[in-house]
Amino acid sequence: MEDRQVTALTEMMRAVNAGDAKGYARLYARDAVITIHGGGGLEGRGAIEEYEVGLLREFPGARLGFYSVWQKGPVAVVHYAVNGRTPGGQAMGHEGLLFYRFQPSGLIQEERRYLDSLTPMAQLGALGPRPARPLPTLPGEMKAHVATGSPKESESVALVRAVFAALDSKNETAFLSSVAEDAILDEMIETQPFVGKANVKAWFERWTAAVPDARTEVTHILGVGDCALVETVLRGTLKGPLGRLAASGKEFAVHRAAIVEVKDGKITRISAFMNGKELAQAVGQWPLSAPK
Numbered sequence: 001m002e003d004r005q006v007t008a009l010t011e012m013m014r015a016v017n018a019g020d021a022k023g024y025a026r027l028y029a030r031d032a033v034i035t036i037h038g039g040g041g042l043e044g045r046g047a048i049e050e051y052e053v054g055l056l057r058e059f060p061g062a063r064l065g066f067y068s069v070w071q072k073g074p075v076a077v078v079h080y081a082v083n084g085r086t087p088g089g090q091a092m093g094h095e096g097l098l099f100y101r102f103q104p105s106g107l108i109q110e111e112r113r114y115l116d117s118l119t120p121m122a123q124l125g126a127l128g129p130r131p132a133r134p135l136p137t138l139p140g141e142m143k144a145h146v147a148t149g150s151p152k153e154s155e156s157v158a159l160v161r162a163v164f165a166a167l168d169s170k171n172e173t174a175f176l177s178s179v180a181e182d183a184i185l186d187e188m189i190e191t192q193p194f195v196g197k198a199n200v201k202a203w204f205e206r207w208t209a210a211v212p213d214a215r216t217e218v219t220h221i222l223g224v225g226d227c228a229l230v231e232t233v234l235r236g237t238l239k240g241p242l243g244r245l246a247a248s249g250k251e252f253a254v255h256r257a258a259i260v261e262v263k264d265g266k267i268t269r270i271s272a273f274m275n276g277k278e279l280a281q282a283v284g285q286w287p288l289s290a291p292k
Contacts, residue, residue, distance in 0.1 A: 002146055004106030005076045009066060009142065016064040016082075019056050025049035029107040036113045037255035038278030059084030059092070065138035070224035072147035076100045077222060077229040079259060079271070081136040092120035093135035095188060097257045097273045099220070099231060112231070114257040116188045118244055118276035118288065127288060130244065131191045145225040153223030156262040160228040163260075163267065164216045170208045176201060180266040189243035189276045210240035210247070216256075228260045234274070238283045243276050245285055252282035 008027050015023035025048045028034075034042040034051075042048050056062065062084030070077045078100065083093035096115035103109050122132035147153060159178060166174035176197065185200045186193035194203040208214070213236045220231040235253045238245065254274060261269040280286040 001073065001102070001104065001106075002071050002144070005071055005100075005102055006069065006142075006144055008102070008106050008108065009069060009076070009078060013064050013066060013142075016052075016056075016062065019060070021049050021052040021056055024052050027108055028111075029103055029109050032108055032110065034111045034113060036115075038117055038275030038281070039113075058086065060087060061085065063138055065140075066142040067139045068143045068145060070145045070147070070222065070227060070229055072222055072224060074102045074104075075222060076102060077224075081138050083135050083138060086124065090124050091135060092123040094119045094133070095136050095271075095273075097229075097259065097271075099229075099257070114231075114255065114273035114275070116243075116274065116276050118280075119188065121288075122244070127244065133188075133191045145227070147222070147224040153225070155265070156226070156228045156260070157221055157223040159262060159265070159267070160221065160230060160260045161218060164218065164230075164232070167204070167207070168214050168216050170212065172201070172204055172208075175204055178267055180263070180268045183267055184269045186269070186271045187243075188271070188273050189279075206240075207242070210238065210242040211236035212239060213237050226262055228262065230258045230260060232256045232258075238279075242279070244288060245276065245280055245283065248283040248285060250283040252279060254278045254282055 012027055025045050028045050028048050030045050042051050062082055064082045067079040078098040081095045085091050094115055099112040100108055101110040119133050121127050122130050163178050179197055179200055181197050183197055183200050184193050184195050185203050194200050215235045217233045219233055222229045233253060234256045237251050238248045240247045256274040259271040260267055280288050
């Protein structure tokens, strides 16, 4: 199973980088479903191919790379990056997280896709003169990690659950006690990561002020090696600025995923993926206009 998944993902990179939309779509089952949180869904191989044709037309010569894949049975989670240019030469790029469920044959039955749609929009100037996240560096190779069911993996999962609970309860002491001194928190809706425990603390204060009534429902969590891969539904009220959005006082429910890296019982890195477009839609700020 793990070998078939790696073979399919390797072929996926080749197909995208060769502009081969049909080859890309053939990696999915005929009745496969893709959910793009904040961007709708695709049902069936034909719709998947058509969508990929549109992307490759919009960004000809786009380059796709996979940093890592975490595997457990039919489930595989992939951290990806893509860079591309419009026909006019404008550059864009972003990182995302993909949750796959494979058939025994090696075909993809289901995909759930997490990315920030506002990142490429800002890079292309669609949001006006706002700061934009820099283009990601594409990985040279894909690293594969297979779950072993070890006590260490279970401990990491328990730690991550506790950290999300501390965030929701605004328990700064409990949250920071689980974070390494040199930890990095990379919230993909922001233009830069927060580096070091002091800056992670600043992020915590900003986040809890923006969504003081946050409630995180963990819908899926997978421990593999030194990482926990998490899918959540975040609910709350936007009472302060978050990412590119202004305070609205409106309630929302959005999808959010994360890669949480753990070493020696401490969190060393959190990479969080939430679609700013989905949040903007939920709080009545879509379409996001350029600042005056």
